[in-house]
Amino acid sequence: MNTDLAIETHNLGRIYTIRNRRERRVRREIVALQDVNLQIPRGELFGLLGPNGAGKTTLIKILTTLLAPTSGWARVAGYDVVREPQKIRPRINMVSGGESSGYGLLTVRENLWMFAQFYGLPSREANRRIEELLRRIGLEDRIHTKSSDLSTGLRQKMNIVRGFLTDPEILFLDEPTLGLDVNAARDVRRFVREWLDVHPDRTVLLTTHYMVEADELCDRVAIINQGQVLACDSPENLKRRLERDALFEIEITSPNGLTGAILEAIPGVRRALLTETNGGARLDLTLVADSALPDVISVLTERSVRVRHLTKREPTLEDVFVELVGKPMAEAEKREDEDEP
Amino acid sequence: MRRQWDTVWRSFRIATWLGWQIESNWTDPFLFAVYSMIKPLASAAILVVMYGVITNARFENPVFPYIYIGNAFYMYVGSVMVGVSWAVIDDREHYRTLKYLYIAPIRIPAYWLGRGIARFLTGSFAVLITMAAGVLFLRVPFHPAEVDWPLFLASLVLGVAMLAMMGLVLASISLMIAHHFFLIGEAVAGALYLLSGAIFPLEVLPPWLRPLGFAMPITYWLELIRRALLGDAARAFPTLAAFSNGQLLGILGGLTVLFGLIALFAFRWCDYQARERGLIDMTTNY
Numbered sequence A: 001m002n003t004d005l006a007i008e009t010h011n012l013g014r015i016y017t018i019r020n021r022r023e024r025r026v027r028r029e030i031v032a033l034q035d036v037n038l039q040i041p042r043g044e045l046f047g048l049l050g051p052n053g054a055g056k057t058t059l060i061k062i063l064t065t066l067l068a069p070t071s072g073w074a075r076v077a078g079y080d081v082v083r084e085p086q087k088i089r090p091r092i093n094m095v096s097g098g099e100s101s102g103y104g105l106l107t108v109r110e111n112l113w114m115f116a117q118f119y120g121l122p123s124r125e126a127n128r129r130i131e132e133l134l135r136r137i138g139l140e141d142r143i144h145t146k147s148s149d150l151s152t153g154l155r156q157k158m159n160i161v162r163g164f165l166t167d168p169e170i171l172f173l174d175e176p177t178l179g180l181d182v183n184a185a186r187d188v189r190r191f192v193r194e195w196l197d198v199h200p201d202r203t204v205l206l207t208t209h210y211m212v213e214a215d216e217l218c219d220r221v222a223i224i225n226q227g228q229v230l231a232c233d234s235p236e237n238l239k240r241r242l243e244r245d246a247l248f249e250i251e252i253t254s255p256n257g258l259t260g261a262i263l264e265a266i267p268g269v270r271r272a273l274l275t276e277t278n279g280g281a282r283l284d285l286t287l288v289a290d291s292a293l294p295d296v297i298s299v300l301t302e303r304s305v306r307v308r309h310l311t312k313r314e315p316t317l318e319d320v321f322v323e324l325v326g327k328p329m330a331e332a333e334k335r336e337d338e339d340e341p
Numbered sequence B: 001m002r003r004q005w006d007t008v009w010r011s012f013r014i015a016t017w018l019g020w021q022i023e024s025n026w027t028d029p030f031l032f033a034v035y036s037m038i039k040p041l042a043s044a045a046i047l048v049v050m051y052g053v054i055t056n057a058r059f060e061n062p063v064f065p066y067i068y069i070g071n072a073f074y075m076y077v078g079s080v081m082v083g084v085s086w087a088v089i090d091d092r093e094h095y096r097t098l099k100y101l102y103i104a105p106i107r108i109p110a111y112w113l114g115r116g117i118a119r120f121l122t123g124s125f126a127v128l129i130t131m132a133a134g135v136l137f138l139r140v141p142f143h144p145a146e147v148d149w150p151l152f153l154a155s156l157v158l159g160v161a162m163l164a165m166m167g168l169v170l171a172s173i174s175l176m177i178a179h180h181f182f183l184i185g186e187a188v189a190g191a192l193y194l195l196s197g198a199i200f201p202l203e204v205l206p207p208w209l210r211p212l213g214f215a216m217p218i219t220y221w222l223e224l225i226r227r228a229l230l231g232d233a234a235r236a237f238p239t240l241a242a243f244s245n246g247q248l249l250g251i252l253g254g255l256t257v258l259f260g261l262i263a264l265f266a267f268r269w270c271d272y273q274a275r276e277r278g279l280i281d282m283t284t285n286y
């Protein structure tokens, strides 16, 4: 057992069994997580990046002792999540975004104070922290507001403060900026970063399906899709894998029957993704080298497709995702809708 | 050990505070008082009217105080048993806090009991009001000097503890079931109303249902309360006449301990199942 690791998982898996409503004997199995191996040292801000249904929440639930795994094991703060949940709980906290939880009839301060009490925090210390954290997240003027009177976004900020209030060794943030407007999301990201600057020995595991969030905020990112971790490294290293490729973004007029497959047939074109935009299309090209570009342009001209705008750009995590999964994240998300009847 | 009790006490104490905040969340205290009086009185009134119609208004018959007291104290079932179990559904579906409570370093059963305390207090108020109305307006016999106060208090304490344990069993079950069963508490309370001699002696039940009535601690509890308050008049019914007060207390105590153990195992098992199946933060709009 390595005590320097805040979180460690070994071949962690989770299968949900769903019984059919009408015929109870008919069962369907959903593999939500499969052979997940992670080692997260203390002090790290670790990101889990993946589309809807990737298994992010499932992983967080297992690590926060809400859900039992169906295979493998996991340790949090050095303790086994199945056998020693009582050892883990005082050391962690969790916040889920995109939901409004809390006792609406209590004020912001009362809600937070109560949760601090459950963790055995002395009242005076709790109140001091509440004021400080509310100030830092920009909610101090609402301290005496009934939480039912808060907008969804402000309620989420209160919920985020609840997570930090108990000064957890390991904090789990499940899509903390989901549903927040741009400014509020920026507040929250800055808040998380600042907290870690002040408490460098604390660990944060954050899930997101925003590429930029993972890129900007996280020390290391695991890209997860359909329950499997496909890559795990710092954002810089993940992007560096693509550095030898040349990435171009070309805005064109209507594609005139052009498809990605036609372009991918050109030697030197590793990937071509065509997305319809209003009044035209966008072409995302991954070339082995700049020298493949003229061939692409001539194919476009043959089909009388006009180029409106051409940029060469740096790789992003989105490109990494496409490289690993074969399609952009927005498309990987569709899988779930197709599954459901 | 010491730490464990700290946790239990902390969970219970804060939950009591929260329960009271929720229960007394009436912007207008006057409205609150009126509401908590009208509801129990209305239900007692229905019973009285029904009794009057069926028996041609024979309110002097000892059956009447038997029924009236049974009904009044049965309100504790609704407040304590249902109150304790309701916390699960309330926290999960309404406040969406169940998962945050679950991962906090608290003892969940102690938390549930704490949430029930406020309901116990408002329930006591309802029982008191109903009894007062019965004594003042319906000539339910009540002579403070003749009441067996020690027996009454002992029965009340044991009875409330027993109801709280039954509430824990229901709460544990609620941990595992979906929202559309949210009336489970009310349903159980309704069924037990007929099975535990609250408004008629067990002899009225079909013979095959009677054993169930005898297995219910509420049956013995209501009998004890009646005996403590009414004295010999309570023995007008043969159901439990063969038992002395001491024996009844013993049975009630034994059943309370038994339900306490059942509650402990029910919680362990349901908690385990809920974690295995991922039901703890399940909400209906999933």
Ligand SMILES: Nc1ncnc2c1ncn2[C@@H]1O[C@H](COP(=O)(O)OP(=O)(O)OP(=O)(O)O)[C@@H](O)[C@H]1O
Pocket: A016, A017, A018, A030, A031, A032, A050, A051, A052, A053, A054, A055, A056, A057, A058, A059, A209, A336, B277, B278
């Ligand atoms: N309680 C459950 N019962 C059955 N299937 C479930 C349950 N919870 C999640 N799933 C399924 O498991 C898979 C992973 O879900 P999970 O919620 O972990 O994904 P996620 O990455 O958090 O997605 P999102 O971005 O939508 O929150 C999905 O296919 C989902 O439908």
Ligand SMILES: [Mg+2]
Pocket: A056, A057, A058, A174
């Ligand atoms: Mg999720």
